Every structure is written in structure tokens, then in C-alpha cells.
Amino acid sequence: MSNTDLEDDLRGTFERAAASVPESSGLTERATTGAQRAQRRTWIISGAAAAAVAAIAIAGFGLAGSNNKPSQPPVAGGQAPVSATPTPQPPTAQTVSGTWRPLQMAGFKALKAARPSDPVLVFRADGTWTGSDGCNGLQGTYSIGQRGAFTATSGPQHLMGCDNVPHTGVLKAAKRIAIDGDTLQFFDADGRQLASYARAR
Amino acid sequence: MEFEEYVSARGQELVRLGFTVSGDYQRAEDLAQIALMQAFRSWRKVRNADDPHHYVRRILVNEFLSMTRRRSYSEAPTAELDPQGAVPDHATDIANSDDLWRALATLSARERVVLVLRYYQDLDDQTIADVLGIKPSSVRATASRALASLRESKLRLSNKAKSH
Known part of the structure; x- marks a missing residue:
């Protein structure tokens, strides 16, 4: 050959x-x-x-005896308490509009893990929301009814793995929201607090 | 070019390359995935290279060679070519081809890689030398030795088949 x-x-x-x-x-x-x-x-x-x-x-x-104000108490993780009645500030698309960082999420303990991007939620007054779970961009729509009744949908998203912050799960399960100062709270149908967020800017 | 675009255009080629060098489907997937993971980590650099595919191919081939040097590496049995996925061919050619495929498994990893890069990827000796980080003269010597070995192995396999 x-x-x-x-x-x-x-x-x-x-x-x-x-x-x-x-x-x-x-x-x-x-x-x-x-x-x-x-x-x-x-x-x-x-x-x-x-x-x-x-x-x-x-x-x-x-x-050194600094006179700085005491820091915020740590947020309790794990099992979320059954909520007291949220502060009755009627939330609207205008009042939730802005960027929110998660403070606490029921059953999710890895909020402080390092991620490629900030795991924030951004609500817009036009009824849309965007955000990041830390690795993937998120988006969808939401509506706020009387006395804080809340519904949301989510659009398609990539599923890159990391300690993905479950914003989408919170938004889909939430039936009611409340705003207390710079804190946004989400509650399920039984009034149990699902998550709380702090206004970022 | 974005990473996803690259994988969608060339990912399968990488798996095929992985299979031709390793002879094992699972290992081919692993090799492609490792090469892509490394490329993803420094994608900006890879994307700006003259030929991004050449860069990723080099990662894959060298990962295979490193793999075979590890103590834990075990030679995978050479997969039988799947006739379902193969291009229809003349029966005699298929038989000859299968002999050759088995004979390829007797070569050293580097010999096999050189032949794959030369006859499957159609790279010239200078480019192969660049991929492997060796001199072109070493590529020529390795290819020549590999071809001689193949010829012998193939002859042996044919004689064995005839005697049965």
C-alpha cells in the first residue's frame, strides 16, 4: 500500500x-x-x-470608640415569619418604581454569595420589571391592584447556573405587596412573607 | 463574535475532533466541554485572536495530550463506528476503513493527534507544530513514524482476519 x-x-x-x-x-x-x-x-x-x-x-x-450609628441588625434567614399586617401604605406602580435589592427571601440563604452581577429587581411605572438573578437577565410584567394585590409574569431567560437569586419565584408566588419606607415586602396568598427588598436608588 | 455564536457554529466540530483523537464518544464530549470552558473564561482574548477556532482547537488537543499523560488515564476501547451516522460507502471501503480505525488505536496519543490534524483537519506541518508547541521537523518525523506503524498494524489485522 x-x-x-x-x-x-x-x-x-x-x-x-x-x-x-x-x-x-x-x-x-x-x-x-x-x-x-x-x-x-x-x-x-x-x-x-x-x-x-x-x-x-x-x-x-x-x-476606637467610634460614634457611628449601630449597623442594621442582621436579617434573619430561613423560615419566614407569618406577617403582621403590612404597613398600610397603598403601593402603586409609581411607588414601587425603582431598583430594589433583596434583604431576605424565605428559604434562600445564599443572598450574599458572590455573583457576576448585582441581583436586583427594577420595577418601572409602565408595568414592566427587569432585573438579574446574579447570572442571568430577567424581565416580565406586573400589575398592582387595590390594597396591594399583586400579580407578575416573567419572560424567557437564560439559565446559567450560580446561586441564582429566585426573584422570579418570589414574583410569581406573590399575591400582595406592601411598602414600608424603603422596604418592599412580598406576601403569598396566606399572608406569609416571601421576601423583602430594600430600595437601592 | 459572542461565545454562544461560536459554540453554535463550531461546537459540534470540536466534539468530532475530540472523537477522532480519543476514539471515545464520552471523552470527546468532555474534551469539547473543557476546551469551551477554558475559552469562555478568557473569551475576550480568544475572540480577538486571528483565528478563534484555532485557539480553541489548540486547547482541546493539548488537553487530550495532558489527559493521556495522567496516571489515571485509561485507554478507552475504540468505539466502533456507528454505521447509522456514517456516510454511505462501498462495503469494501468500510471494511478497510474499520481496520484502519482499529489500527489507529495502537498509535501513541501524539502520533494519532498529528495524523488527525494533518488528514482530518487538513493543517500544514507548520500549523500542527504551532498547535502542539513542537518543531515542524518533529511533526514530519512523528507523522512518518505513525504512518509506518499504521501500515504494519493494518497488514497484521488483515492477515489475522484472513486466517480466521
Whole structure:
């Protein structure tokens, strides 16, 4: 067998082999999710270092007798309490309009995990909302009825994995909202608090 | 070009390349995924390269070679070519082709990669040398040795088949 014949056979064999490979699906998602997981490990390590530095700095200020106002008490995670009646400020599309950061979400404890983008919700007065779960852009519509009755829909979204903040779950489950100063609260049909958000700007 | 566009256009080619070098479907998927993950992490740099696909292909091939150097690597049994997915061919050619596919499994990882890059990817020796980080003369020597080995293995396999 000459080299040329062998080379031709090789080309054919490789072509046949390549053609036998089944169609692969979800390559983009697997690659981006895998890369983000690896990146998240790096962030967690950097975040832990930053938290340690911040703790030392705060302790230092405390020892120096700073007159700074006490910081906000930590928000309790885990099981959400059954709500008291929310402060009766009638929420409207105008009053919820703006950017909100999550303070607490029932059953979700990873709010402070490092993410590629800020996990915020943005309500617009025209009845649409956008936001980010930390990794993916979110969007949808909402409406506010009398006495804070609330409904929302969500549009299509990517599903890149990270500690995705479940804004969409909160919005879909919420039946009522209330605003208390700069805090926005969501409640389910039983009046249980699903989540609270603080106005970002 | 965005990462998603690249994967949608060339992702399957990477899996195919992974299969031709490794001979294993699962490993081919893993190789493509690892190459894409690494490319995604520095996508801005990859996108700005003269040929982004060349860059990702280099990651895949070198990942395969690193994989085979690891102690935990075990040679996967060479997958039989799936006739369902294969291009229809003359029966004799298929038989010859399958002999050759089995013979390819007897080569070293680097020999097989050189042949794949040369005869499947149609790269010239200079480009192959660039992908592997070796000299073009080493590419030529490796290819020549691999072809000689293949010829012997194929002959042996044919004789064995005739004697049965």
C-alpha cells in the first residue's frame, strides 16, 4: 500500500468517524456553567478574605470608640415569619418604581454569595420589571391592584447556573405587596412573607 | 463574535475532533466541554485572536495530550463506528476503513493527534507544530513514524482476519 493510498484511507476513516458522532446538545450551557462554577470558587475565596478584612476593620473602629450609628441588625434567614399586617401604605406602580435589592427571601440563604452581577429587581411605572438573578437577565410584567394585590409574569431567560437569586419565584408566588419606607415586602396568598427588598436608588 | 455564536457554529466540530483523537464518544464530549470552558473564561482574548477556532482547537488537543499523560488515564476501547451516522460507502471501503480505525488505536496519543490534524483537519506541518508547541521537523518525523506503524498494524489485522 502506497503512502498516498494510506493517506486517502486515513482521510476517509476520519471523516467516517466524525460523521458517526451524535449531535451534542447543551454545549454552551455546560461550558458556561462549568466555567462560572470554577470562577465562583475563586470569588468565594476572595470574598472570604474581603470579609475577614472588613471584620477586622469594623472591630478596629469599635475599639476606637467610634460614634457611628449601630449597623442594621442582621436579617434573619430561613423560615419566614407569618406577617403582621403590612404597613398600610397603598403601593402603586409609581411607588414601587425603582431598583430594589433583596434583604431576605424565605428559604434562600445564599443572598450574599458572590455573583457576576448585582441581583436586583427594577420595577418601572409602565408595568414592566427587569432585573438579574446574579447570572442571568430577567424581565416580565406586573400589575398592582387595590390594597396591594399583586400579580407578575416573567419572560424567557437564560439559565446559567450560580446561586441564582429566585426573584422570579418570589414574583410569581406573590399575591400582595406592601411598602414600608424603603422596604418592599412580598406576601403569598396566606399572608406569609416571601421576601423583602430594600430600595437601592 | 459572542461565545454562544461560536459554540453554535463550531461546537459540534470540536466534539468530532475530540472523537477522532480519543476514539471515545464520552471523552470527546468532555474534551469539547473543557476546551469551551477554558475559552469562555478568557473569551475576550480568544475572540480577538486571528483565528478563534484555532485557539480553541489548540486547547482541546493539548488537553487530550495532558489527559493521556495522567496516571489515571485509561485507554478507552475504540468505539466502533456507528454505521447509522456514517456516510454511505462501498462495503469494501468500510471494511478497510474499520481496520484502519482499529489500527489507529495502537498509535501513541501524539502520533494519532498529528495524523488527525494533518488528514482530518487538513493543517500544514507548520500549523500542527504551532498547535502542539513542537518543531515542524518533529511533526514530519512523528507523522512518518505513525504512518509506518499504521501500515504494519493494518497488514497484521488483515492477515489475522484472513486466517480466521
